[in-house]
Amino acid sequence: MIIEKKARTYVPENLDIKWEKLEPLFNELLTRPINSVQELESWLKDKSELEAVVEEDFAWKYIRMTCDTLNEQLLQDFQYFATEIEPKIAPISNNLNKRLVESAYMVELDEEKYRIFIRSVKNDLEIFREENIRLFTEIQIKQQTYQSITGAMSVTLDGKEYTLEQASVFLKDPNREIRKKAWEAITTRRLQDKVQLDTLFNELLKLRHQVAVNAGFENFRDYMFRALGRFDYTPHECYKFHEAIEREIVPILSEQSLKRQEALGIDALKPWDMDVDISGKPALRPFETGAELIEKAISCFNGLDPYIGERLSIMQENHLFDVESRKGKAPGGYNYPLAETGAPFIFMNSANTFRDLTTMIHEGGHAVHTFISADLELNDFKHVPSEVAELASMSMELMSMDKWDVFFDNAEDLKRAKKDQLRDVLKTLPWVAVVDQFQHWIYTNPDHTTKQREAAWKQIFTPFGLNFADWSDHEEALENLWQKQLHIFEVPFYYIEYGMAQLGAIAVWKNYKTNxxxxxxxxxxxxxxxxxxxxxxxxxxxxxxxxxxxxYVHELATFIKAELDLLEAE
Structure with missing residues (x-):
């Protein structure tokens, strides 16, 4: 099924996305008379259509740039949007928000339908500052630098060049020397760019703090809680979450690490001992190529629910995947919604590992979310907060497990995969707590030095187990481990949501197992x-x-541990 976009009713078809073409449309919305609630709703729909067109154009520029960070033209296209379009839209969007809240007809809008949207609009108006537009542009350009630096990283092992994602496959090798050699190569390569990444982050920190001060906030942490629309919880509750994870999850993982050490028969777990299967068997290999990964993911989703499976088939037919790792490709993975098309694009760096399977399922959960909410009336209705977006993806990881037989030829490998997944669920929570607490410290101590930041990272990480590895002789690697977390550079404070959604996903899976x-x-x-x-x-x-x-953390951790114990007892 080839996707056909809905016919536009306001924006001309095939509009060239240049500012001189967009400006008249924005100005028309600014000056159009609104004389009834019906006209206000029509105005909102036209505004939504224009925003969706612009969002999708930006999406493709971002997707293409991350697919090939070495292509100068794609970088220039992305930077054109960031420097020539976004800064000009920002003040107009603010004035359009003012038009809405100042309209005499806003009170006649259906309160239940529009209440969340209007709450967000009012919040955006309160924190908008004209002087921050230039800073946001500068921040966006600098954030992209992280992709360029990390996308160019590669290592040579036994005479062959690998991206870091590809090299990480060797961390699962039963041969400890091979694992150590790969880990040291990856770590050495990351540390080569340590100073460059520190300098970049110091620049981002300064810019972000200035944004917060301009908007009347004491620090960027407090600003971001407002900017992210965190109406449902406070920084204090985040700290309580960190404490709950330390108390309830860390002891379980500590127990698991002792089992790992005993099974491997070693005196101490080193960083290169944490990903190998303790059964002594070779790493799980659920597929061989990116194309096979997509095919098997579709089969898996079809087994779960025909509607869900069909969404991935539609993406496949419309070439909305780029899944294999290669040099020059940005790190990580994402599902990028295409606002006008109503479908998403899935980007990832597959190296034919079990982790790639779960990444595909995770991003597939996001993809289903994009499709299933695509027909909501306004574009803003589809801008889900991360706490909800990640619930969609993380729940999919767990619910889909019973259909993973499409990836594995025998029951033993399937069982190994499920055990790995449940261990990863538990491992996710402390890492989320560490990354979140680290960001609280960074932005409430904006004048810190690089050395103080390294010390703070280690101090925060220690109570959560330091990944339960012995870092002796690798202090520098430990102190700079945060640099591999792209969220810290590119989407600050977007991380606690993974922890909250992980708890929610466990609860969704618990319900799913019952019925x-x-x-x-x-x-x-x-x-x-x-x-x-x-x-x-x-x-x-x-x-x-x-x-x-x-x-609540205790209740869900107990459930996951019981499920894991059942698998280990089989």
Missing amino acids: PEEGLRLYKEALKLGYTKTIKEIYQTAGIEFNFSAE
């Missing part, structure tokens, strides 16, 4: 809402709680 049909139905009903309800209401629709108290 698969009902659990999946509630999951899809929650995704259909987009961002037309509060986070708490969306979680309630999914049949779960938006709750990260110590008691």
Whole structure:
């Protein structure tokens, strides 16, 4: 099925996305008379269509640039948008928001339908500052530098060049010397750019702090809580979440690490001992090529639900995947919604590992979310907060496990895969807590030095187990481990959501195991809402709680541990 975009009713078809073409449309929206609630709703729909067109154009510029960071023309196209279009749209968007809230007809809009949207508009108006437009442009350009630096990283092992993602496959090798050699090569390569990345981050820190000060905030942390629309929780509750993870999850992982050490028969776990399968068997290899990964993911999703499987088939037919790792490609993985098309693009760096399987399923969960909410009336209704977006993806990882037989030829490998997944669920939570708490420290101490930042990272990381490895003789690698987390550079404060959503996903899976049909139905009903309800209401629709108290963490951790114990006992 080839995707056909809905016919435009306001923006001319095939409009060239240049400022001189966009400006008249924005100006028309600014000056159009609005004399009834019906005209206000029509104005909102036209504004939404224009925003979706512009968003999708930016999406493709970002996608193409990350697919080939060495292509100078693609970089220039991205920078044109960032420097020539976005800065000019920002003040107009603010004035359009003013038009809405100052309209005499806003009070006549359906309160239930528009309440979340209007709340967000008012929040954006309160923190908007004209002087920050230039800073946002500078920040966006600098953030892209991280992709260029890390995308160019590669190592040579036994005479062959590998991207860091490809080289990380050797960390699963049963031969400890091979693992050590790969880890040291990867780490040495990362540390080659340590100073460059520190300099880049110091520049970003200064710019971000100035944005916060300009907007009337004491620090960037407090600014970002408002900018991200975190209406449902506070920084204090984040600290409570960190404490709950330290108390409830770290002891389980500590116990697991002792089992790992005993199984491997070594005196101490080193960083290169953490990914190898303790059974002594070769690493799981659920597919051989990117094309096979996509085919098997479609089969897996079809087994779960025909609608869900069909979404990935549609993406395949429309060439909306770039999954294999190669030099010059930006690191990481993402699902990028195409606002006008109503479909997404999945980007990842597959090196034919088990982790790539779960990345595909994770991004596939995001993709389903994009499709299922695509028909919501306004573009803003689809701008879901990360706490909800990650619930969609992380729940998919767990619910899909019973269909992973399409990836594995025998029951033993399937069981190994499920155990790895549940261990990863537990491992995710402390790392999320560390990265989040680190960012709280960074931005509430904006005048810190590079050395102080390294010390703070280690101090924060220590109570959460330091990944349960012995870092003796590798102090520099430990102190700079944060540099591999692209979120810190590119999307500050977007990380605690993974922890909250991971808890929610465990609860969704718990419901699914009790009643698969009902659990999946509630999951899809929650995704259909987009961002037309509060986070708490969306979680309630999914049949779960938006709750990260110590008691709730304990309940869900106990459930996951019991499931893991069952698999290990088989």
